[in-house]
Amino acid sequence: MIKRRIRSQLAELLDTSSAVALLGPRQVGKTTMALEIAESRPAIYLDLESDADRAKLAEPELYLAQHEDKLVILDEVQRLPDLFQNLRGLIDRARRAGRRNGQFLLLGSASIDLLKQSGETLAGRIAYLEMHPVDGLEVGPQELDTLWLRGGFPDSLLAADDRASLRWRQDFIRTYLERDIPQLGPRIPAETLRRFWTMLAHHQSGLLNAADLARSLGVDGKTVASYLDLLVDLLLVRRLEPWHANAGKRLVKSPKIYVRDSGITHALLGIGSGEQLLGHPIAGASWEAFVIETLIAAAPAGTTANFYRSSAGAEIDLLLTLPGRRPFAIEIKRSLAPKLEKGFYLACEDLQPEKRIVIYPGSETYPAKNDVSVMPLAAAGRMLLD
Structure with missing residues (x-):
């Protein structure tokens, strides 16, 4: 395993923001990073390229409300753009209940679409972090x-x-x-x-x-x-x-x-x-x-x-x-x-x-x-x- 510098930045953002969007090209290691984070706290992982996981979100508010005490990781989130509207309601409800950070980690590989969709709907509720391929400071x-x-x-x-x-x-x-x-x-x-x-x-x-x-x-x-x-x-x-x-x-x-x-x-x-x-x-x-x-x-x-x-x-x-x-x-x-x-x-x-x-x-x-x-x-x- 290559130790990625971005891991500490991601953990810090999750501790201060309700939702974090981790952007980067495919195969750069976003999912591996998210699963590492999931081992350190209560979390569930949903891959939105999987028919089974997309079916769980047929009624997103009902399903995600059951996991409001966990970090919900949504991979390839640009596949379900209508989901952002539901996330806003869940984030606001959790904020009123006193939980203001670490609710959602959104993984995506198409930056402009994801920024536009999430920015319009989750303004003030989401932070962004770009994951690069391994760079010259992460190897000897x-x-x-x-x-x-x-x-x-x-x-x-x-x-x-x-x-x-x-x-x-x-x-x-x-x-x-x-x-x-x-x-x-x-x-x-x-x-x-x-x-x-x-x-x-x-x-x-x-x-x-x-x-x-x-x-x-x-x-x-x-x-x-x-x-x-x-x-x-x-x-x-x-x-x-x-x-x-x-x-x-x-x-x-x-x-x-x-x-x-x-x-x-x-x-x-x-x-x-x-x-x-x-x-x-x-x-x-x-x-x-x-x-x-x-x-x-x-x-x-x-x-x-x-x-x-x-x-x-x-x-x-x-x-x-x-x-x-x-x-x-x-x-x-x-x-x-x-x-x-x-x-x-x-x-x-x-x-x-x-x-x-x-x-x-x-x-x-x-x-x-x-x-x-x-x-x-x-x-x-x-x-x-x-």
Whole structure:
């Protein structure tokens, strides 16, 4: 078992909120986490993909009222959107009786739908927590390259060998395309969406050019936008927005696009081993995305993530703005002797960041010129956690 950092956050939210929604892509470990929590307190678990469990909720208020002294865990809750209205009544009744926390744990894999449905109905009664795949701070330094290659989905990371891991990820992609996405409603041909997802992997860490993608797919720009929204909604793709606070500069306005899990990126591109990865042109962009996901996962709640690029060539890979602080400027290099370009220093002159950091794949932290700190990923992640 991999010890997940999010467990203590989830337990804390359950102790302070009536309902908690745990969001994350399928197979990321939400159910395992919920069942661990259930062992520590009175609880019942219902899987809403099971006909038997859905039948129990034919009269939800009658059934759930019998278990008002327990934590009720509802898995794949987006399958029964009408349930939120009943949950509101049960939460309010329990509050009047003096029980104000730990009533419901809702697990879901489609974030926008779930946020919209629960936010409208359970406003002020629900807290949200996103569960990421395993990140670079949850494994030892010696396992970091394996995590980068295989990605953070537990079954892929812990597979017997690289071949088994790649096969799991290919099956995961196929299941999403052929079963999970059609269940959410969109009528998108699986092969078209696979081509789109693969194009995003090829353009990992690149600026979004919807017109080019639309031409390649033979669709219009609005269709590309809807495909992208879907993959972002499913927490499979990240749209990293550009920094926009500096109005005196001409800044790039297109977002950067990342396939969030490095293992899924590699599976889409047919990369199955560390040797293949290091010899592939995508290696640098894949490493950048891997580092960005780990640092965003480690950053405190309320942190905003952006990149910075001006028309004059000033550029920073990642800006993390922690609550109430100036941004941290982070450059990511896949080199043991990282060299910074002039664009990074120009961007720092524009932004005057609180910290200037270079992430590299080495093991030591050391200072560089112009107040830059060169750090391994684990050290930067621990700094953000602290």
